[in-house]
Amino acid sequence: MTxxxxxxxxxxxxxxxxxxxxxxxxxxxxLMRIVNIAQTAFFLIGAYIGLMLLHAGVPFWIAAALAxxxxxxxxxxxxRVFLHRYHADELTALLLTLGFALxxxxxxxxxxxxxxQSVPPPPAFASSVQLGPLVFPAxxxxxxxxxxxxxxxxxxxERRTMLGAVIRAGVDDEEMTRGLGINIDRAFYVVFALGxxxxxxxxxxxxxxxxxxxxxxxxxxxxxxxVIIIGGIGSLEGAYVGSLIIxxxxxxxxxxxxxxxxxxxxxxxxAIMALRPQGLLGRKR
Amino acid sequence: xxxxxxxxxxDLTVRFGSLVALDHVSLxxxxxERRGIIGPNGxxxxxxxxxxxxxxxxxxxxxxxxxxxxxxxxxxRRASLGMARTFQTxxxxxxxxVLENVILSLAALRPVRRQFLxxxxxxxxxxxxxxxxxxxxxxxxxxxxxxxxxGHGEQRQVEILLALAQRPAxxxxxxxxxxxAVEDAARVTAMLRERxxxxxxxxxxxxxxxxxxxxxxxxxxxxxRIVAEGTxxxxxxxxxxxxxxxxxxx
Amino acid sequence: xxGRRALLVASAAAAAAxxxxxxxxxxxxxxxxxxxxxxxxxxxxxxxDLLVGFTGLVSFAQAAFFGxxxxxxxxxxxxxxxxxFWPALGIALGTTAALAALFGLLALRGEGVxxxxxxxALNEIVxxxxxxxxxxxxxxxxxxxxxxxxxxxxxxxGTAAFYRFTLAALLVCLALLAAIVRSPFGLVLxxxxxxxxxxxxxxxxxxxxxxxAFVIAAVFTGVAGxxxxxxxxxxxxxxxxxxxxxxxxxxxxxxxVGTLLGPLAxxxxxxxxxxxxxxxxxxxxxxxxxxxxxxxxxxxxGLVGIGHRVMRVLGAAARGAGPAARPVMSPPPGxxxxx
Numbered sequence: 001m002t003x004x005x006x007x008x009x010x011x012x013x014x015x016x017x018x019x020x021x022x023x024x025x026x027x028x029x030x031l032m033r034i035v036n037i038a039q040t041a042f043f044l045i046g047a048y049i050g051l052m053l054l055h056a057g058v059p060f061w062i063a064a065a066l067a068x069x070x071x072x073x074x075x076x077x078x079x080r081v082f083l084h085r086y087h088a089d090e091l092t093a094l095l096l097t098l099g100f101a102l103x104x105x106x107x108x109x110x111x112x113x114x115x116x117q118s119v120p121p122p123p124a125f126a127s128s129v130q131l132g133p134l135v136f137p138a139x140x141x142x143x144x145x146x147x148x149x150x151x152x153x154x155x156x157x158e159r160r161t162m163l164g165a166v167i168r169a170g171v172d173d174e175e176m177t178r179g180l181g182i183n184i185d186r187a188f189y190v191v192f193a194l195g196x197x198x199x200x201x202x203x204x205x206x207x208x209x210x211x212x213x214x215x216x217x218x219x220x221x222x223x224x225x226x227v228i229i230i231g232g233i234g235s236l237e238g239a240y241v242g243s244l245i246i247x248x249x250x251x252x253x254x255x256x257x258x259x260x261x262x263x264x265x266x267x268x269x270x271a272i273m274a275l276r277p278q279g280l281l282g283r284k285r
Numbered sequence: 286x287x288x289x290x291x292x293x294x295x296d297l298t299v300r301f302g303s304l305v306a307l308d309h310v311s312l313x314x315x316x317x318e319r320r321g322i323i324g325p326n327g328x329x330x331x332x333x334x335x336x337x338x339x340x341x342x343x344x345x346x347x348x349x350x351x352x353x354x355x356x357x358x359x360x361x362r363r364a365s366l367g368m369a370r371t372f373q374t375x376x377x378x379x380x381x382x383v384l385e386n387v388i389l390s391l392a393a394l395r396p397v398r399r400q401f402l403x404x405x406x407x408x409x410x411x412x413x414x415x416x417x418x419x420x421x422x423x424x425x426x427x428x429x430x431x432x433x434x435x436g437h438g439e440q441r442q443v444e445i446l447l448a449l450a451q452r453p454a455x456x457x458x459x460x461x462x463x464x465x466a467v468e469d470a471a472r473v474t475a476m477l478r479e480r481x482x483x484x485x486x487x488x489x490x491x492x493x494x495x496x497x498x499x500x501x502x503x504x505x506x507x508x509x510r511i512v513a514e515g516t517x518x519x520x521x522x523x524x525x526x527x528x529x530x531x532x533x534x535x
Numbered sequence: 536x537x538g539r540r541a542l543l544v545a546s547a548a549a550a551a552a553x554x555x556x557x558x559x560x561x562x563x564x565x566x567x568x569x570x571x572x573x574x575x576x577x578x579x580x581x582x583x584d585l586l587v588g589f590t591g592l593v594s595f596a597q598a599a600f601f602g603x604x605x606x607x608x609x610x611x612x613x614x615x616x617x618x619x620f621w622p623a624l625g626i627a628l629g630t631t632a633a634l635a636a637l638f639g640l641l642a643l644r645g646e647g648v649x650x651x652x653x654x655x656a657l658n659e660i661v662x663x664x665x666x667x668x669x670x671x672x673x674x675x676x677x678x679x680x681x682x683x684x685x686x687x688x689x690x691x692x693g694t695a696a697f698y699r700f701t702l703a704a705l706l707v708c709l710a711l712l713a714a715i716v717r718s719p720f721g722l723v724l725x726x727x728x729x730x731x732x733x734x735x736x737x738x739x740x741x742x743x744x745x746x747x748a749f750v751i752a753a754v755f756t757g758v759a760g761x762x763x764x765x766x767x768x769x770x771x772x773x774x775x776x777x778x779x780x781x782x783x784x785x786x787x788x789x790x791x792v793g794t795l796l797g798p799l800a801x802x803x804x805x806x807x808x809x810x811x812x813x814x815x816x817x818x819x820x821x822x823x824x825x826x827x828x829x830x831x832x833x834x835x836x837g838l839v840g841i842g843h844r845v846m847r848v849l850g851a852a853a854r855g856a857g858p859a860a861r862p863v864m865s866p867p868p869g870x871x872x873x874x
Contacts, residue, residue: 091648095593099825099827100824225652225659229652258667259667260664262662266663270657273641274644277653
């Protein structure tokens with residue numbers, strides 16, 4: 001019982017940090033049909049920037065926000081200069097983000113070196129919480145709650161704000177939305193910025209669990225894709241559900257089948273691919 | 286008419302979410318008949334075509350070819366049963382040459398298409414056939430040109446040629462003269478009149494002159510339903526049809 | 536045979552002869568090794584081009600096929616003591632084909648971007664297996680302890696001998712791929728690439744053709760994997776990794792999508808640059824990434840496209856200012872007219 005509860009919590013925590021990546025990914029793809037392969041690189045860079053700020057004495061949450069802002073700025077620059085004119089050419093955009101992922105990866109290696117670094121959680125949440133026979137790091141609970149809040153916030157954004165309406169219209173029919181005189185290009189910038197911010201801040205928030213090391217982005221990328229496949233491309237709820245599922249499967253997989261844990265993550269993925277290619281919550285295109 | 290219609294649509298209903306694009310549409314086209322489908326924008330003409338061609342699955346009803354229910358068949362299988370179509374926006378393979386496009390049409394239903402080691406150049410017969418087809422419309426000189434270098438009217442001619450090359454039993458033409466200059470439209474009309482004597486033709490058109498010139502019967506669609514069917518003269522005089530078209534311009 | 540084709544064939548033969556003579560030119564073994572790698576990855580890149588350039592499918596799964604073949608060779612040799620070349624080749628390629636048959640069914644459920652994402656996930660499944668199924672694959676340690684078997688009675692243990700063997704394999708693969716591309720099937724693939732809707736309306740079973748291309752490309756990539764296993768005499772998870780898949784894709788894009796020979800040139804560039812640059816600077820990956828992005832932005836036709844442009848400029852300069860008489864029905868400037 002303890003085993004399952006413990007791993008369930010670990011899994012939910014891991015899934016929560018995956019959501020920080022998947023959320024931005026889904027938003028960007030849903031509106032702009034751009035597969036941002038550099039999303040996990042944004043995450044990694046965010047983690048490193050956060051670490052730098054932490055070492056300089058900046059409080060954890062502020063570091064997360066600042067790192068998010070820094071990555072958002074970098075992301076906006078990349079989008080403005082390179083991706084903006086290719087947003088209608090899905091393939092080129094994807095190939096470009098691949099190139100940026102490679103370059104950012106190496107830049108991170110150059111800037112912060114090859115040693116894996118551990119990131120301390122904020123001191124207020126550094127202790128462990130005892131619930132009956134179970135002991136959890138408090139931070140992990142915090143992350144789960146935080147991620148749920150972000151998901152709820154994004155949903156509110158989608159449903160209740162003007163920006164959300166523009167996004168939903170643009171996802172449905174970009175040409176029509178433009179034809180109605182709506183400035184959808186501005187929405188593109190906002191969405192890409194938001195996606196980058198989520199990844200960057202998420203990097204800081206998630207790094208106490210993952211650590212920060214070169215290649216983290218490469219390790220997380222397939223998981224992010226697994227989330228997207230399971231949850232359904234372009235669906236925010238799907239990204240959340242998918243993240244939690246992958247988080248749980250990954251954790252239980254490692255605990256139960258250490259020799260095949262990676263494989264076990266992708267078995268449900270393959271099943272979804274075969275049975276329901278639009279994902280659990282995606283729409284059939 | 287006692288013989289089985291070449292092409293029939295029975296009680297066809299197509300829904301996109303809550304929008305009913307086609308509402309219990311039934312029509313039958315006899316062998317060798319030339320049928321025109323007209324109607325204002327949004328009447329469901331393209332949806333009807335796409336349902337007949339197999340690109341849209343109906344919510345109810347079916348499509349019957351020579352008495353055989355083809356409702357479940359994908360587009361490429363319908364092609365192998367003798368259905369050919371053109372598209373409203375010319376859909377030629379832009380990076381291939383004109384000749385290659387025609388060859389693709391000819392090879393589509395022949396075993397040669399699976400040949401993956403012998404060079405295409407060896408198939409003289411196929412190339413000559415394609416070349417002579419192009420010659421019949423005066424385009425054989427441009428056979429080696431990449432298709433995207435052809436003028437709009439010529440591309441449209443090639444598009445129709447692709448369909449005719451297969452000697453189809455049923456030819457579906459989606460606005461064949463749309464966007465064409467007068468001479469080009471005339472050339473296309475001539476091509477159709479000369480080359481497709483035996484084919485059963487169903488065409489969608491907006492150009493009334495063209496329609497009334499080429500077809501024998503007309504079906505009028507409005508809001509996904511058939512509102513009238515008859516000879517061009519009957520349709521021209523039809524109350525409701527005049528209302529629809531005149532009403533639309535008011 | 537036209538004058539132009541005769542020239543092409545002659546140049547090809549000359550190039551092949553020159554390549555074969557390389558080991559006798561007194562170059563250090565290191566360069567011969569790099570060229571061997573070029574031939575091996577050239578096969579992988581050309582087969583990916585069949586998918587990307589001729590069928591319009593961008594696949595991130597090629598490393599899975601490359602690595603599976605390589606691992607099969609290693610496992611057969613070390614665990615089943617099957618070292619004879621031809622049977623091992625057959626089993627390795629058979630396994631890869633079966634894997635591709637399965638993967639193709641899954642991946643082709645999606646189109647465009649969905650297809651790409653699924654191939655990426657599938658590659659990761661295979662990588663994960665290799666990385667973690669330690670009892671079979673050796674995990675992170677990989678599999679070593681096998682050597683190059685003799686082929687046709689020839690000893691391939693020397694660098695020069697294996698170089699020539701790989702070159703021969705490359706030429707065979709190139710000839711086969713060229714034949715496929717120039718065949719009716721190849722024309723169908725190009726039609727499917729450009730206008731799948733039109734092709735379906737004409738009567739082509741578009742998915743079937745895509746599937747066939749997918750499996751064929753995988754088998755050729757498998758050949759590269761087999762050669763790599765013997766070249767390296769060691770196989771590890773990195774050979775199945777996304778990194779490898781990405782590298783091969785970069786070779787294709789760098790060289791010129793849809794040109795077959797372009798990716799071969801791309802393979803040369805990536806192999807030499809990554810090796811040469813990595814001796815000069817630690818940032819070779821950054822530079823390679825930058826070159827790749829630059830090609831995407833400014834030279835979509837890759838090296839082959841750049842080469843064509845250079846030739847046109849040189850040709851125009853050679854012709855000078857005089858107007859060349861042009862036959863009435865030749866394609867307008869900018870067109871390439873060859874049926």
